Amino acid sequence: MSLQRLRALIHKEFLQILRDPSAIAIAFLMPMFLLFLFGYGVSLDARHVPVAVVVDHPTPQTSAFVGGLQESPYFRPQRYDSIQRAQHALLDRQVSAILWLRGDFSRQVLQGNTASIGVLVNGVDANDARIVEGYLQGVWQNWLQQTAADAGKPLLVPVRVESRIWFNPALRSRDYLVPGLIAVIMTLTGALLTALVVAREWERGSMEALMASPVTMAEILLGKLIPYFLLGMGGMLLSVALAVWLFAVPLVGSFWVLLLCSSLFLLAALGMGLLISSVARNQFVAGQIAIIVTFLPAFILSGFIFDIQSMPAPIQFITHIVAARYFVSILQTIFLAGDVWPIVLWNSLALLLMAMFFLGITLLRSRKRLD
Structure with a gap:
């Protein structure tokens, strides 16, 4: 060479x-x-996701829960007066999920019983559906903790998850x-x-x-x-x-x-x-x-x-x-x-x-x- x-x-x-x-x-x-x-x-991040919120009977408890949803950077809640209208909005792709607080929600909470919320998620995009579902569960868990703290009672759960996110903490x-x-x-x-x-x-x-x-x-x-x-x-x-x-x-x-x-x-x-x-x-x-x-x-x-x-x-x-x-x-x-x-x-x-x-x-x- x-x-x-x-x-x-x-x-x-x-x-x-x-x-x-x-x-x-x-x-x-x-x-x-x-x-x-x-x-x-x-971007694979789910932020400002439009979510339909249906509250059958507004109470201080439902207002506190919806307020936590509004403060979350992941959701953009939109109020609907009936579940039928929210379902039509979901079919028209105006919202990605529905959060339904039924009429007995506040009564179950005040009686100390297990209160449930209805969540309907658009599963056309399975990845986004899983992300939205996880974020909603996080909002629900935060509301439970805040409610227990306001009442001066510990949140009784069999397992408490303490998560640590390595390498990409901002997700x-x-x-x-x-x-x-x-x-x-x-x-x-x-x-x-x-x-x-x-x-x-x-x-x-x-x-x-x-x-x-x-x-x-x-x-x-x-x-x-x-x-x-x-x-x-x-x-x-x-x-x-x-x-x-x-x-x-x-x-x-x-x-x-x-x-x-x-x-x-x-x-x-x-x-x-x-x-x-x-x-x-x-x-x-x-x-x-x-x-x-x-x-x-x-x-x-x-x-x-x-x-x-x-x-x-x-x-x-x-x-x-x-x-x-x-x-x-x-x-x-x-x-x-x-x-x-x-x-x-x-x-x-x-x-x-x-x-x-x-x-x-x-x-x-x-x-x-x-x-």
């Missing part, structure tokens, strides 16, 4: 990057767009969506950049000129790999900066550990892109393959949004060949929990093996031949 030829290839590639605005857009503008889209537009979905999104961005950036750029050279005929030159295939691959590695790491640093400073996602772990793990993952993503470019020599075909083979699995099967443990066993097995699965686990651990070495080391080892596999297969498949 000639270092002089390698430097010349790297210089050529940087000149091509500067002359081609699409590479800059994929590396820097697309991460910003996706971060703004998911950071501000996508903000943004705090784990944004770190996971960095893995999706780097997957798309690394694979799409290299796949499109090499395919473009085949279309324009410049690859034939490289084949006719004294450069080796290893030099050609390194000349492609190094510039886009630096470009991808620049996009990663921009994404981390936006996550920490714009979206206020905590970075508990070490930045240098994050940088090293990101380098391993980017090498794997670039290896996938180079492998795609060795199969498809057309930009359109290369772009479609890169999206189907890298972006969609990273989005769906990496644990970025959908919990892997909730997937069927065969799908969980398939996720082990998705590089983004390991990087998402590293990102969410470093950002929210810190340097948990058993998780970081094992997932980093998986990324290293995948990077060696894809780069090795690409080198074996690459020959200075035009067929």
Whole structure:
């Protein structure tokens, strides 16, 4: 290998990057767009949920309960004078749930009996339905505690739950969506950049000129790999900066550990892109393959949004060949929990093996031949 030829290839590639605005857009503008889209537009938090409140016989007890509901940031209560009208509002999707305090509610409370409330939840979106149900139970429990405290009596329950929320005490979905999104961005950036750029050279005929030159295939691959590695790491640093400073996602772990793990993952993503470019020599075909083979699995099967443990066993097995699965686990651990070495080391080892596999297969498949 000639270092002089390698430097010349790297210089050529940087000149091509500067002359081609699409590479800059994929590396820097697309991460910003996706971060703004998911950071501000996508949220799994249930806040200000419209809830219909039906009170058959208003009393101080029902007023206190509804007042607690109004003070909650999770609900936006709307009063209805009958359960029939509330049900029509639920069918029309004007409200997401119904809270029904029946006529004997206050009498049961004053007599010390078990008072029940009626809750009807729209279960079309099962995830939101479970969240709303849990929040309503929390409001109910808080009201019971406050009522017992006002009466000077202890709340007699067989078990008292003292919950502690680790790593994400604010329960903000943004705090784990944004770190996971960095893995999706780097997957798309690394694979799409290299796949499109090499395919473009085949279309324009410049690859034939490289084949006719004294450069080796290893030099050609390194000349492609190094510039886009630096470009991808620049996009990663921009994404981390936006996550920490714009979206206020905590970075508990070490930045240098994050940088090293990101380098391993980017090498794997670039290896996938180079492998795609060795199969498809057309930009359109290369772009479609890169999206189907890298972006969609990273989005769906990496644990970025959908919990892997909730997937069927065969799908969980398939996720082990998705590089983004390991990087998402590293990102969410470093950002929210810190340097948990058993998780970081094992997932980093998986990324290293995948990077060696894809780069090795690409080198074996690459020959200075035009067929």
